Amino acid sequence: MVPRFPSLSVEKEFAQATGRADANGLTDREALRTVLTDRANRYLARQLAWVFTVEGQETYLLVPRDPADFELLIESVRPTPRATDIDVIIGVRGPLAPPEYANGLVLPFGLVDQIFSFDVDALISSLPRPEDRSPEQFGSAAEDLFARLVQIADNAGATDEHRALNFLAVRYPRIYHQMAEAFTRNFALASVRVRPSRLSGVRRISDVVFTWRHRETDVEESFFVRVDHTEEFPFLVTGLSPYLERL
Known part of the structure; x- marks a missing residue:
């Protein structure tokens, strides 16, 4: 500011x-x-x-x-x-x-x-920490994911994609838990994609897909969150769930 x-x-x-x-x-x-x-x-x-x-x-x-x-x-x-x-x-x-x-x-x-x-430190300290993660483990994982989300190209909050990501970054702790859990299994975050949901119609809804890739085997795991950003205040439609690519 x-x-x-x-x-x-x-x-x-x-x-x-x-x-x-x-x-x-x-x-x-x-x-x-x-x-x-x-x-x-x-x-x-x-x-x-x-x-x-x-x-x-x-x-x-x-x-x-x-x-x-x-x-x-x-x-x-x-x-x-x-x-x-x-x-x-x-x-x-x-x-x-x-x-x-x-x-x-x-x-x-x-x-x-x-x-x-x-x-950033205040945000991370406010997130509920999983009981099986040390403060150091969870803090480093959460900070890594937050940095990835806010640095996605030219995020001025002007598009549906950016608004969905911004909402998740500050309002949905579950994605940080998943990041910490992935690190303990030797998975790295490979991509974050935002695409229009099949539920979009009268309302504007996006699926935010997080993909983690195993550092040794290259096996990928994807999870998605569904966000409604029709009006000024976005909200969660579907919590973090496994994601399967549709052919």
Whole structure:
């Protein structure tokens, strides 16, 4: 999340607020958070253009549907950003912003209903761990799978495929259990595929197929999860089950 000044006047106003704050010795990022978390400066949070980046690329301009949710945007500003920081945005893609909205930056609006900010370690520690797996075993397996899911090409959450994967990555612990179990049997994750479900009709439903391959024999095992992503909030239709290719 990168707050951006939409105009010179907002930038100057922010500089004055920073001068009034106790920002001595702080980094720019720490000073930014200090100013924005002061409720007397909440008007500045509403003036900023909130740029959401995906893999370092500016992707959306976020606008909370409820003004009270500017608090969530402010909380997403980490004093010390790290590569493992994650922001999950739930909302609706809107039209392109006019050039004057973000000082010439033209991106689609993201109309925000929910924001979850955490890091990878916090996500993994929140997952229920199988009793037969040590914290180290399960943690490394879960982190490996999460990295694979979020790095699938250009995941901006704009397609059915991406929305299904994003939902599973943060809302379905069972796939992490399966990953840990596969590692103990010397299987490696070979692929993750998303395809329209045969149940799709009035509703948009995808089958997410995970395939693991044995490191010595090349024998493959596939499991799938069925996700409904018709509306803003995806949900599980079918839990993780063995998958058989249909001829």
